[in-house]
Amino acid sequence: MSETSTKYNPSATEEKWYQYWLDNKLFKSIPDEREPFTIVIPPPNVTGVLHMGHIMNNTIQDILIRRARMQGKNACWVPGTDHASIATEAKVVNKLAEEGIDKNAIGRDEFMKHAWEWTKKHGGIILEQLKKIGASCDWDRTKFTLDKDLSESVIKTFINLYNKGLIYRGIRMVNWDPKAKTAVSDEEVEYKDEQSKLYYVKYQIVDSNEFVTIATTRPETIIGDTAVCVHPEDERYKHLKGKKVIIPLVNREVPVIFDDYIDIEFGTGALKVTPAHDENDYKLGQKHNLQVIDIFNEDGTISKEAGIYEGMDRFELRKSIIDDLEKSGNLVKIEDYTNRVGYSQRTQVPIEPKLSMQWFLKMEELVKPAIENVNNGNIKFSPKRFVNTYNHWLENVRDWNISRQLWWGHQIPAYYIAGTNEYVIADNIENALKLAKEKTHNSNLTINDLKQDEDVLDTWFSSWLWPISVFDGIRNPDNEEINYYYPTNVLATGHDIIFFWVARMIFAGYEFRNERPFKDVYFTGMVRDEKRRKMSKQLGNSPDPIKLIEKYGADGVRFGMMLCSPAGGDLLYNDSLPEQGRNFSNKIWNSYRLIKSWEIDETIEQPEHSELALNWFKNKFHEQIKDLDKQYDTFKLSEALMTVYRLFKDEFSSWLLEIIKPDYQKPIDSKSYNKLIHIFDELLRVLHPFMPFITEELWQHIKDRKNGKSIMITEMPKPSSFDTEIIADFEITKDIITQIRNIRKEKSIPFKTKLKLFYKNDNQSYNKTFESIISRLSGIETITKVQEKPENVSQFIVKKTEYFIPLGELIDKDAEIKKLTEELNYTKGFLNSVMKKLGNERFVNNAPAPVIEKEKIKQADAEAKIKALEEQIKNLKKQKNSDE
């Protein structure tokens, strides 16, 4: 690209360098003697598209992996995708529906063909998009959770856990998604507050004209009622002991039962009991031996068992049944009521609690090492507070429903034996047959007598193995790769999947490797818009990341995402973020242009100011990268970026370059130039993890680089010792320069007009080191020490030194007096507060000596300053009077 353009053009360089990195296999990792640094990507849904959350999450991972690589570690970032059972199946079902094809009509095998076709067509797009932001994944390692090796790992794991007695099959109350027609886990249910109604319905008591009134939010389920329950202590209902009531409409007689589970205060104190469709009712049903009537089909329509309303939709039923209850005179009243309704996370339809035959994984023992090792710090969470959430969940976790009534996924390796109630668990049908023959003692069985379970495993039952299975550590537990790369170093993921994924990976790690899966977990927040709303397609508030990259450059977008994403906190996105990133890219670009524009002259001496400034910057640089390392190590990446940003923009561009910059059309000495190039090189390296493309582009430009070389594999600058005094002195120098610039501005004195600077200080603390820099940056021709203040000067004080700039007639004495008086008053107030502290006997007696010492220094400084200010004001007033 043209080096003369004042604007950096990202699109021209990004593709070039990404391809260069790929061509030179710079992302590739194979085990060697170096220390490994491993990250496994949170696998996005295979048919998903990149959104802002992915950008943030993967930028973080890329920053960490690029830094590790530059620290000489063997950095390995494993990419891949997740088959996302329910989400992908839903997409394929929809697509087929549009073509008029019904899933069940075509059957499992045919459906799977369509699903694979869909996956091949849409799969992997997201990985291509990740390349656009510069993700340095080892693409040769790309995995998919339905790959042969990963699938075998899942099946092997299932068999292993089954044989250990940790997996069982049984009828349980599950969260039923009537749209996807599958059970979902507790974690896949989202609860929402809803304005609904509380219906009061009266049930007639058998052999009586009396009624009992119950309150319910779900009148439609009364057709599945098998009891009415009241509290044993409730005086209102004691006479109902041993009685039965008649369910309206269905006219079934059911018992009145007594249980202290009932909340006497709620509604009428009488509860209808529907064991098939409510968790608590189910428990009551078991306790009191109640009949269970499942009134719903798997699609949410009314079942034959209900007796009436068969085939009606559940929402239709609610309307009908209210009408019917009203007609029959059983509806007493309706009240407004707010209750929480569970929705399926995937399909967003209300969940129906339903009894169903499912496979479960026992959690109790499995989670113990997971709790222990997070709490003892073997696995660190950033931010720490997520440990509480994590503990709370694990301590109350219920058995994991791992079966799904879907086809897209790992089919459960259970084989039912025809003519029996037996089944066997095996990795393939041949082995299943062997086991079946043993189990039944029937050697005549054939494959045709076996039928594999129709269900597939929960998607998370494959992703919980991800850090192990991508290195084939399940099938070959002692292979070189798993031994080298595992445990991984950092997991960077959203806190919304702490239970779904993070916790499960942790206990999987201990169960299958007896080792943590990662050392650190960095939880990211969610990307929201400025109004804190979630990014969503419906709201249209989610920008297309690819368009952003085109507009602001990948580096600009990365910069913007990292500018303010505290661990665990949400990122409020708006376009000014990548805009800042783009502006910064441009700043870097122009710094390079400036340096490259200079002609180098070997013969000229290095000016003093350049030597001093370069030496100062070296110290400043090491001070800053020490902070930087600390920020990285504590995962404060936004702060780390800010450190680098300010180091480059303020210290390097605004101070160092301004000092070094030769006069117009003059050459630069070669010594300064070479040092500056070295500094620029180091800055680019420090910047590289955040902004990989522009840093590569410029790194390749500043010197001749051999083909195949890359900033990616250079060494990250390491902090070394630095001189704090030089840094502090330079800060004072900046202060002086700023004061002089202010005087110029106040008096409208152009920079070209040279000024003289005088200073007066009675003590010896004055440091002359940076005088040449003061001269250069503030247009001062001489700096002279004086014993007495000269006349007609503008003045200021930095530390204990007074400075004067003679301005002749430009001096407005009244304004000077006013300025000085304001400062005097402030300093007096300050001294006052210090004296108050020192006058407090209890402070002097109790505070530690260094603290008191500091206060005394403050006192002395303030007193000296007050004295000087008073002197100055007095003199000015005297001069003013003599003028008049």
Next chain:
RNA sequence: GGGCGAUUAGCUCAGUUGGUUCAGAGCACUUGGUUUACACCCAAGGGGUCACAGGUUCGACUCCUGUAUCGCCCA
């Protein structure tokens, strides 16, 4: 209903074991600038009773208790 966390400048956030590098950063804002690297720029500046009320302490943004508001997780 239970738990966790927050409340600091107009906005988004830092503030590490109580004490002058503790009231900070970036953006935004105001003012000035045709200083030939960059207006996607430079320089300077204003702006906060650290949610509120108590307490501990010589001393509290920091520790404790309570109140209010908000957010998240779980039932």
